[in-house]
Amino acid sequence: MHIMEGFLATPWWQLWFAVSIPAILYGIYKMNRLVKEKREILPLLAVAGAFIFVLSALKLPSVNGSCSHPTGTGIAAIIFGPAISAVLGTIVLLYQALFLAHGGLTTLGANVFSMGIVGPLVAYLIYKAGMKANLNFYAVVFLATAFGDWTTYLITTAELALAYPASDVLTLGGFLSSFKKFALIFAVTQAPLAIMEGAVSALLFKYVVNVKSDILVEMKVIEASVARKLRGTTA
Amino acid sequence: MSRKLELIVLAIILIFAAQFIFMSLTTDAEYAGADGEAEGVINDITGGTYKPIAEPFWEPPSGEIESLLFGLQAAIGAGILGYFFGYYRAKKTYENELGYKGKSKPESDMPSPEGDRHSL
Numbered sequence: 547m548h549i550m551e552g553f554l555a556t557p558w559w560q561l562w563f564a565v566s567i568p569a570i571l572y573g574i575y576k577m578n579r580l581v582k583e584k585r586e587i588l589p590l591l592a593v594a595g596a597f598i599f600v601l602s603a604l605k606l607p608s609v610n611g612s613c614s615h616p617t618g619t620g621i622a623a624i625i626f627g628p629a630i631s632a633v634l635g636t637i638v639l640l641y642q643a644l645f646l647a648h649g650g651l652t653t654l655g656a657n658v659f660s661m662g663i664v665g666p667l668v669a670y671l672i673y674k675a676g677m678k679a680n681l682n683f684y685a686v687v688f689l690a691t692a693f694g695d696w697t698t699y700l701i702t703t704a705e706l707a708l709a710y711p712a713s714d715v716l717t718l719g720g721f722l723s724s725f726k727k728f729a730l731i732f733a734v735t736q737a738p739l740a741i742m743e744g745a746v747s748a749l750l751f752k753y754v755v756n757v758k759s760d761i762l763v764e765m766k767v768i769e770a771s772v773a774r775k776l777r778g779t780t781a
Numbered sequence: 782m783s784r785k786l787e788l789i790v791l792a793i794i795l796i797f798a799a800q801f802i803f804m805s806l807t808t809d810a811e812y813a814g815a816d817g818e819a820e821g822v823i824n825d826i827t828g829g830t831y832k833p834i835a836e837p838f839w840e841p842p843s844g845e846i847e848s849l850l851f852g853l854q855a856a857i858g859a860g861i862l863g864y865f866f867g868y869y870r871a872k873k874t875y876e877n878e879l880g881y882k883g884k885s886k887p888e889s890d891m892p893s894p895e896g897d898r899h900s901l
Contacts, residue, residue, distance in 0.1 A: 547816035552833025553823065559834075589865045596865075599858030603851045607801050611810025612818055638854075645850050647837035648816075684786055706819060710826045727822050735815045742797060745790040752786050757869035 547614045547732070548639065548657040549702060551650025558709045563655030569663050570636055573629035580630070590754075590761060594622035595634045597750060601743060602638055602661075608735040616743035617698050620691025621750060623666030624673045625767055635662025660701035669694025683755075683768065683776055684748040692744030699736040703728040 554562070581588060601618030608614060622631040639657050642648040649657050669690040676686030706728045711720030755762065759773040768776070804810060823831055841847035 547814055547819075550816050550820065550833070551837045552835035553820070553831075555831075555834055589868065592861050593865050596858040596861035600855050600862065601858075603855035603858065605814065605851070607805070607812045609800060609804065611804065611808065611812055612815050613812050614815040641854060643837075644839070645841075646847060646854075647840040650835065650837060652835045706823070710823050710831075712826060724822075724826060727826070728819060731815050731818045731822065738797060738800075742793060745793045749786055749790045753866060757866065757873050 547699075547702075547735075548642070548649030548661070549653040549705060551643070551647065552652060553650075554653050554656055554705070554709050558705070559652045559655060561655075562653075562659050562705065566632070566655045566658040566663060569629060569632045570658065573631070573633040576627070576629045577633055580626070584764070587761060587765065590625060590758065591630075591634075593754070594625055594631075595637065597621050597747075598634055598638050599641075601746070602642070606739055606742070608738050610734050612731065612735050614699070614732070614735045614739055616739050616746075617661050617665055617695050618743065618747075619661060619666045619698070620669040620687075620694045620743065620747050623669040623694060624687065624690060624751075625762070625765060628663060628667040628670050631666035632658060632662035635666070656705045657702075660705065661698045664701045665694045665698035668697040677768070677772075683772060684752065687748045687751045688744040690744075691747035692740040695740040695743045696733070696736055699732040700729070703732045 577591075581591070598618040598621075601616040603615070605613045605615045617635075619631050619635055622634050636654075636658050639649055639654055639661065643650050643654055672693055673686055673690035676689060677683070703725060707721050707725035708716065710724050711717065712723035713720035755768075755773065755776050759768070759777060762768050763770050763773050805812070841850060
């Protein structure tokens, strides 16, 4: 769930735009360069974007009796890195802000920061660390995408707590007190959904490995030896 | 092909679904959106003084229309996913199993008259 239209006052909404816009521009630059160099990755880029479209359209009921939706950005983050994920995330957030009144145009910067930048960044870092540690590929994808999803909502929580501290002026105590209140909604609702997202993302990766592992090797997502092993003994 | 991962994912989804059915039968939870609940907390913290600085300039006129647009979003995504997985799968089959690997254009071995190509 994104921060709703109009729910971040000055200076917060401008601040998040100021942080997000450079990341989006850098992502557009990287995406253009990548597509120019390797035209054959375009379908994979479409798949990563489409996955975000599907997952962020599904509002799921959670254990605490409220609904939220997964983000789906983990796949893009693992294959293309956080910068390009920010571009794909922005497209989805724009669609939802314009046609669904879900999220908003003034809060777009904040929502891009949480769903398009920090969430994918965390997913990417966990993925790289996990692969370096030689863990099972699908387990690493699960962890990376689940924590990426969950982090997105922790950042949303922090953005709201910064804008609405418990005291009138922003103090650490006031921030933490509000953080707890918003976390009760977002972090708790999202935890089971993050597990689902991790599981579904791992499954999607299995199919990508099955049909197109050479491109993953070329993009340096997995090493050739890992690809051979995965195809030999598909989980 | 082993189906272990599919079974694990299915199990996670089933646990989730069972939990949902149980909870919705035994409690009167509303299953409202988390963003709407956050609005309630904002009202609590500010004592109801906060007015949104902007309104969405267009809102789906009803819950039905909203479902339509969310469904459309998922359908667009699912369509693209299905198209490319089908494309890759067929490509792999033709390349590996039917032995077309390395021959990107089979007809280039045996040039056919222009007219034939159109009749395909």
